Amino acid sequence: MDEARRPLIEIAGVSKHFGEGEARVDALRDIDLTVRRGEVVALLGPSGSGKTTLLNVIGCIIAPTVGRVTLDGELVYDNRALRGDLRRLRLDKIGFIFQFHNLLPFLNARDNVALVLTLAGRSSAEAQERALELLDYLEVGHRKDAMPAVLSGGEAQRVAIARALANSPRIILADEPTAALDSKRAGIVMDLLRKLAAEHDACIVAVTHDEKIYDRFDRLFHLRDGVLEDQEEEAT
Numbered sequence: 001m002d003e004a005r006r007p008l009i010e011i012a013g014v015s016k017h018f019g020e021g022e023a024r025v026d027a028l029r030d031i032d033l034t035v036r037r038g039e040v041v042a043l044l045g046p047s048g049s050g051k052t053t054l055l056n057v058i059g060c061i062i063a064p065t066v067g068r069v070t071l072d073g074e075l076v077y078d079n080r081a082l083r084g085d086l087r088r089l090r091l092d093k094i095g096f097i098f099q100f101h102n103l104l105p106f107l108n109a110r111d112n113v114a115l116v117l118t119l120a121g122r123s124s125a126e127a128q129e130r131a132l133e134l135l136d137y138l139e140v141g142h143r144k145d146a147m148p149a150v151l152s153g154g155e156a157q158r159v160a161i162a163r164a165l166a167n168s169p170r171i172i173l174a175d176e177p178t179a180a181l182d183s184k185r186a187g188i189v190m191d192l193l194r195k196l197a198a199e200h201d202a203c204i205v206a207v208t209h210d211e212k213i214y215d216r217f218d219r220l221f222h223l224r225d226g227v228l229e230d231q232e233e234e235a236t
């Protein structure tokens with residue numbers, strides 16, 4: 001296969017339900033989705049349609065009830081059976097950006113980023129150096145010593161993005177990454193994510209409700225009651 005078009009995410013026949021009997025909720029129903037290197041795709045859909053659940057399945061945070069999940073060629077879930085080493089996969093291949101930045105309040109910006117690198121086995125000096133490089137790249141290096149509580153929404157989100165990118169993940173998952181930002185900053189964050197995907201052969205799957213940034217995506221997928229509806233190709 002053409003290396004450049006290699007799939008990073010392959011979801012095949014994935015369903016997920018929560019609860020049983022009367023309380024059963026079918027959050028995902030028979031989802032097929034392939035995302036390739038360099039692609040930036042959006043998950044759209046009303047509240048409760050399964051967007052976060054799908055992101056969590058891709059990110060190995062929850063297991064599907066049935067179906068197969070293959071990440072960067074590695075089979076992770078085969079129906080219920082776990083095939084991959086989840087901790088290693090999460091650290092090496094997946095970067096998660098949450099709706100609200102989720103920074104640790106008792107660590108400054110630089111240490112929030114460095115922590116991920118230390119967990120992945122880098123020395124503290126290396127982690128500190130790389131953390132600063134990343135913050136500079138995201139143009140928040142000047143805020144390295146600031147605690148999360150004193151950062152603006154946009155600054156905190158860029159620190160969170162730096163943290164998600166710390167281990168150069170191939171698969172970047174974002175749950176409403178621009179929800180806390182005004183439209184100008186939202187555009188800047190999306191352009192940055194696009195650039196990262198292109199430069200690092202990564203892919204991005206982002207949940208969004210923000211129509212202003214739809215033109216920043218290569219493909220848009222709609223979820224409705226757990227069903228993934230036909231994709232739209234961005235006509236740009």
Ligand SMILES: Nc1ncnc2c1ncn2[C@@H]1O[C@H](COP(=O)(O)OP(=O)(O)OP(=O)(O)O)[C@@H](O)[C@H]1O
Nearest residue numbers: 018019025027045046047048049050051052053054
């Ligand atoms: N841990 C859980 N236990 C039980 N039900 C859950 C759980 N997580 C999600 N659900 C249910 O699964 C369905 C899909 O939820 P999900 O969070 O994926 O929706 P969403 O599309 O992200 O919505 P929103 O736009 O509001 O964030 C909802 O009906 C939700 O109540």
Ligand SMILES: [Mg+2]
Nearest residue numbers: 051052053175
């Ligand atoms: Mg959600």
